[in-house]
Amino acid sequence: MTDDPTFVPAPVRSQALASGPVDARADLAACKQILAEGSKSFAAASLLLPRRMRGPAAAFYAFCRVADDLVDFSADPSAAVVELAARLDRIYAAARAHQRNPQAVDALGDPVDRAFARVVGEYAIPRGVVDALIEGFAWDADERAYETMDEVLGYCARVASAVGVVMTAFMGPRDRRTLARACDLGAAMQLTNICRDVLEDADRGRLYLPAAWLRERGVDPVHFVAAPRDYVGDQRITGAVEAALDVAEGYYRRADAGIGMLPWDCRPAIRAASTIYADIGRVIRERGCDPLRGRAHTSKGRKLWLLACAWVRRTPKRVDAGQRDAPAIPACDFLLEDFE
Structure with a gap:
């Protein structure tokens, strides 16, 4: 939580960036914007990442930031955790389908979800590790x-x-x-x-x-x-x-x-x-x-x-x-x- 009246939670910012045609580069740009605004320490360290890693790191960080804010700023944190799990179901389903149909990810309605789904598919990120992250947010909610x-x-x-x-x-x-x-x-x-x-x-x-x-x-x-x-x-x-x-x-x-x-x-x-x-x-x-x-x-x-x-x-x-x-x-x- 924050007392800053100008603060906008990451899920709101992500949705605001969802308008316009679906484009992988635009989705990644949205993630990088959330990274830049969300963690000065992480953003500073990420400047030293090799170019090949900056996109995946930004997509993953943006998903983590959106997920964390979704729980922290929800009137019903437990319901937010359930929503996150369903959101992750859609991300992993799209990542699997993306191997057969490159447009499968485009059906996701949020630029962060789309960027993260592409990364999940490309790097074969096990679902269990990301589920552990969501479980941590659930512990906070509880x-x-x-x-x-x-x-x-x-x-x-x-x-x-x-x-x-x-x-x-x-x-x-x-x-x-x-x-x-x-x-x-x-x-x-x-x-x-x-x-x-x-x-x-x-x-x-x-x-x-x-x-x-x-x-x-x-x-x-x-x-x-x-x-x-x-x-x-x-x-x-x-x-x-x-x-x-x-x-x-x-x-x-x-x-x-x-x-x-x-x-x-x-x-x-x-x-x-x-x-x-x-x-x-x-x-x-x-x-x-x-x-x-x-x-x-x-x-x-x-x-x-x-x-x-x-x-x-x-x-x-x-x-x-x-x-x-x-x-x-x-x-x-x-x-x-x-x-x-």
Whole structure:
């Protein structure tokens, strides 16, 4: 949610771009516009993607953005999830039919759906991975509670690691070891988001830090969500945030160890995404891990510097074989089954 009166949810923007003749290039342009307006960090990192990947990445991101906003801004989130599943049915049916009839995708009424259907067919993206993403949105709609870090990682697997798996498939690798490192990066980035957005999530009645961690520190999770501003500077909350950042940092290191397994031309963008998001964690730590001191972000200049560094040094100098070859996060293991 947002208090910005000028904000227009992605599904509304997508429909507004649906007028006119159906054209694959116009559909992709609509996706790129949604990408540019929806995530500055992702858009910045995508500038380093090889040209062959920019279209598929934009189409997939736009679908994710539309799906997320459809749930977040719906008066009935549960009904929105059902609508999303039906929408995905149509996308995959069109992708299958597209192999026999190139015009099959044109029957879809939304430019994002059409662009994503073409990508699904071209890259043979398993339905189960995208279903996992929709399940994550369903968990949000159900206001699911997360007691332990393992449960939080189950959420991260659906809303973030699934994205990493699809992006890696676009790049080419589909082996378990490489996909496991993509899951690590997705989990690390989502944990960073969770730490950055603690106050915003509490204002929406949500808590993604493990509830058990708050109880262990003497904080009632229900009271925290109801009155988060009562905990400004509270070391029990800052301690929980710091602990979550520590978990994220471990997964960033494992993900970095896998960057060398990616195609050479894809490494700068993934390196940039990792360092830009990890840098948000640095800012949070500099603020004492207090989520009530405002939303942490990196400056435009800092992003440009990190982008340049990622381009120059696209592969980390030191790679720990144990981290590179580590098994997938157990909560993410199911995402890899359709690739075996």
